[in-house]
Amino acid sequence: MPDTGITDILVSEDQIKEIVKRLGAEVTEHYRNTERELVVIGLLRGSFVFMADLVREIKLPMVMDFMTVSSYGDGTVSSGDVKIIMDLDTSIEGRDVLLVEDIVDTGNTFSKVIRMLQNRNPNSLKICTFLNKPECRTADVEIDFCGMDIPNEFVVGYGLDYAQLYRNLPYIGIKGQ
Ligand code: IMP
Numbered sequence: 001m002p003d004t005g006i007t008d009i010l011v012s013e014d015q016i017k018e019i020v021k022r023l024g025a026e027v028t029e030h031y032r033n034t035e036r037e038l039v040v041i042g043l044l045r046g047s048f049v050f051m052a053d054l055v056r057e058i059k060l061p062m063v064m065d066f067m068t069v070s071s072y073g074d075g076t077v078s079s080g081d082v083k084i085i086m087d088l089d090t091s092i093e094g095r096d097v098l099l100v101e102d103i104v105d106t107g108n109t110f111s112k113v114i115r116m117l118q119n120r121n122p123n124s125l126k127i128c129t130f131l132n133k134p135e136c137r138t139a140d141v142e143i144d145f146c147g148m149d150i151p152n153e154f155v156v157g158y159g160l161d162y163a164q165l166y167r168n169l170p171y172i173g174i175k176g177q
């Protein structure tokens with residue numbers, strides 16, 4: 001087998017399943033009495049694996065859309081710049097929106113995306129992230145549904161990449177230097 005550069009498994013496939021089930025149940029409970037269908041928005045590319053699993057654990061009517069914003073380029077350090085590469089097709093005005101992210105690190109990307117989406121006047125906007133690195137936070141982001149807090153390590157797999165690689169790993173691994 002080629003050297004993957006993964007030094008440790010941080011979240012196993014079984015743990016991922018448990019976490020996603022719990023999050024799906026929390027989201028379902030939260031929106032149980034909402035009149036109109038939920039709008040679930042994934043930030044590409046990182047969130048696509050998690051979102052595919054999550055939506056199947058949310059037992060509510062929903063529509064889905066995706067958005068691409070730039071953040072890191074291909075490195076491991078945040079540039080601090082966020083711009084929309086691909087916008088939503090769906091109008092979120094007056095809708096209940098759940099924004100899905102793979103990981104919140106500095107919070108820089110997310111806080112800017114949240115501000116952009118708030119300007120479109122949704123009825124509500126909630127945040128769901130699979131992983132959270134609280135030690136790295138520099139921007140203010142309130143997370144409503146959080147899979148797991150992790151230490152300040154660079155992780156890959158389950159949608160997360162290093163230079164676009166590793167997204168297909170079925171677990172979360174720590175990428176050594
Ligand atoms: P933030 O703006 O610093 O919160 O960065 C958010 C984005 O950076 C995430 O959506 C990921 O795409 C990427 N990112 C942050 N930490 C990691 C990591 O440990 N592995 C892979 N990507 C990461």
Ligand code: MG
Nearest residue numbers: 044045046102
């Ligand atoms: Mg991302």
